[in-house]
Each structure stands twice: as structure tokens, then as C-alpha cells.
Amino acid sequence: MAAIYRVGPDGPVYRRGVPWRRRLRLPASIAHPVRLLPLAFLSLIVLGTLMLLMPFAREGERDPSFMDAFFTATSAVTVTGLATVDTGSYWSPIGHAIILVLVEIGGIGIIAMTTVLGLFVGGRLGLRTRLAAQTDMHVVSLGDVGPLFKRVAFTMLVFQGVTAVVLTLRYSTHYFDSFAYSLWHGVFDAVMAFNNAGFSLHADSLTGYAGDYAVILPISVAVFAGGVGFPVLAELYQEWRSPRTWTIHTRLTVWGSLFLLVVASTLFVAVEWNNPATIGGLSPIDKLVTGVEGGIMPRSGGFNSFDxxxxxxxxxxxxxxxxxxxxxxxxxxxxxxxxxxxxLGYVILAELRGEEQVRIGSRAINSRTIRTALSIALIAVGLVTAGAMLLMMFSAVTFADGLFESASAFGTVGLSTGLTPDLNLPGRLVLIVLMFIGRVGTITAASAFVLRRRQSRYHLPEEQPIIG
Incomplete structure (x- = not known):
């Protein structure tokens, strides 16, 4: 079939010899990188749901549950880890493999995964592919797309491979008799850890391994590394000896992550030290190790060695x-x-100092970046608050539990107070929406409906309403 060359008064005029890939182009409104990303994630969720509905994905002869499959697929693609059923016993080994693949693709990003495969197979990327990949992974420069994603693939394999080896050796020598069983558990946990997904084949997550440093620490390190970000890992690989040469983004991410880890871990250990239901019965060293885990996992890990x-x-x-x-x-x-x-902290600091520019080191942050940060934070506050209120309304949960589950879903964390399996249909739908927006991104999700940034050709007179 020939491709349409133009539309004339008597109908379309066709031109032969056009490559078939150009004939299958998506409409411009759909193929736009900002709109393509949510659609790609949504398509993968639908595909994952259909696969999990297959009889071979479940253990025994259980009747298929669309909501359980839909919730699990969404949680896997968004690398969250919240579950309405026990992952280890409800799903079959094939179902576990489906979840693992969904998490792996969702973790690196669908467009990014396609980009990596294209780089290794063809070596070249078109402009639209670069734009989509840039949107998916927040790469600053188009020229960074190709080299970055090659390093991304290598980094993922190294971290997941090393973590899988360490866990497999520990499982095979201390927990499981079968090496194949240990290997599968090691690979599964390694993939979940680096992708910050809290799925576990163990019914109690890591509770059975509390105090076992050879299990807790490798998983915690993989979670922390995966949560730092691929551009940061790539820069650290090249410039780890020269912190002064790091970009502002890398400095903020590394030092900010370490600061939050210290604060969260210190508070956790101090508050839970004598709590017999969490770490009160552990030795001082075990309390400190569990405290580090308690500081890392809420950032997006989802694993837990306590209730x-x-x-x-x-x-x-x-x-x-x-x-x-x-x-x-x-x-x-x-x-x-x-x-x-x-x-946002630097914005507040600049305002308190009376400075016109927001400065970080020797650089000033432009107003557009500040507006984006403020928009993200305010939208996120609204979403988490609305999610908690809806959970309280539909599922009759307490404010604390509703806020925790809502924040866990939006932050794609996967931690739960045990509430998720007991939620009714509206409550589960609330978490599904929060997980999807949390993974795609608040700004990307909103921008998917508005493809062009409007630039005014004139400026209105300014006004200063009373603030505060």
C-alpha cells in the first residue's frame, strides 16, 4: 500500500516507496514525548494486567481477580511494591517472572529501555526518540542521551548482578536447601531492591532476616543506589574522586540523600530503641543496622524487617x-x-536573606526551575492529602493510616501498615491513581494534556497582593 503524499481536491494522492516505518507514525498529538510517556506506562500496565489474568500466572486453581491483577500490574510498572495479595503464594513462578519483568521495564522507564535496546542494536537514535528518552529520564542535553543510557544499562547489570550473587550465596548457605531456589530468590530480591520496588517472595518481606547483615545491607545499598538516579551514578563513576567538579544536581542529590539518611535513621533509632514491637528486643548493633534500613526504605525502598x-x-x-x-x-x-x-529550602533561605536570586554555590537558579519545583511540591501535597481523605471516606481508615498509605503510593514506596489488602474497591482505585501519577511525575502527567507552552507577546502590569 502506498503512503499518502498529500490530500488533493479529488482525494488523497499517494506516493510509493516510502518506508513502512514512516507509514506507521503515530498522530502528532500522541507521539509528543510528554504525552507518549504516560501512554507508554498505561499500555504496559494494561498488558501486565492481561498477562497476570492468565491461569498460568496464579498458583492452584484460583479464580482470576481483575482488580488484584490490575493493582499488582500497576504497582509493578510504577515500581511501588504495594500488594493486595501475598506475592509469594498467590502468584506462580511464571507470575513472579511477569512481575519481575514489569518492574525492570518500569524501573528504568519504558522509553529508556527502548532507547537502550535501540542503541545496542542500531547504534543510532532519531530526534523523536531522543526527545522521548530525555523526557523519561530528565536528561538535560540531547547529546547526553546515547552515552548515558549505555552507562545506565551497564550500571543496572552491575548493581543487580552483584546484589544477586551476595544474596544467593547467603540464601543457599543459611536458608534454602535448593541452590536454584536460592538463586531465584536472590535475583528477584536484587531486581526489586535496585528498582526500589517492595515486592518480596517472602510473606513477611525481610522480617525473617532481621539482624542478618548479609541480607539487610546488600538490599539497603541497592535500594539507595537505585534511588540516587542514573545521571548521578554516571557522574560519580567518572568523577567520584573530585566532588568539587560535580554538577549542582549531583551535589544536591548526593549530599541531600546522605543528610536525609542520617536524620531519618537517627530519629528511627532514638524513637524505636525501646519499642518491643519493632527493634526493642534486638542487640545494640542490630538496632543500628535496622535503623539504617529504617532510614533508607521509606525514601522508596518498600522492604521491611519489622511491622x-x-x-x-x-x-x-x-x-x-x-x-x-x-x-x-x-x-x-x-x-x-x-x-x-x-x-525549596534554598528559596526560603534566599527570601529570608532578602536576596533577589536563589543561589546554590556559585550558580543562580532560574525562575522557571523555581516555579516548577513549587508546582511539583504543591501538587504533591494536594494529591497526598486528597488521597488520605478519600481513603478515610471510602475505607473508614484512621487519618494516620490513610496518610501513610497515600504517601507510600504517591512516593512509589510500597510500605504499608497492613491496610492495603483490606481496602475496598474505591480505596484500591485511589492508590492506583496515586501510584501512576507518582511514577510518571506530577508535571509530566499535567503536561500530557497541554503540549505547548504558551508565550505571551506582551506583559501585563504587575500587582503585589498582601502575602502572609
């Missing part, structure tokens, strides 16, 4: 704040991101 439903209110509220902040940009973590949180 979050039994923590003190202060710890629960601290975890909500950490889930809201999340990890680094262009990472597998959710939330508003560390850079957004710190940038």
Missing part, C-alpha cells in the same frame, strides 16, 4: 515525610525528589 503498623507515631510521621520527599531525579524512586526539596 510498620507497630511503630511509634513520630516514626510513622517521619516516614511519611521521607516518602513524600523520595529519592533522586531520573531514578527508580518516587516523591517530589531530593533536588526539589532542597531547592
Amino acid at each position: 510498620w503498623g507497630q511503630v511509634e507515631p513520630v516514626t510513622l510521621f517521619t516516614a511519611v515525610i521521607m516518602m513524600f520527599i523520595g529519592g533522586g531525579s531520573a531514578s527508580t524512586a518516587g516523591g517530589i525528589k531530593v533536588t526539589t526539596f532542597l531547592l
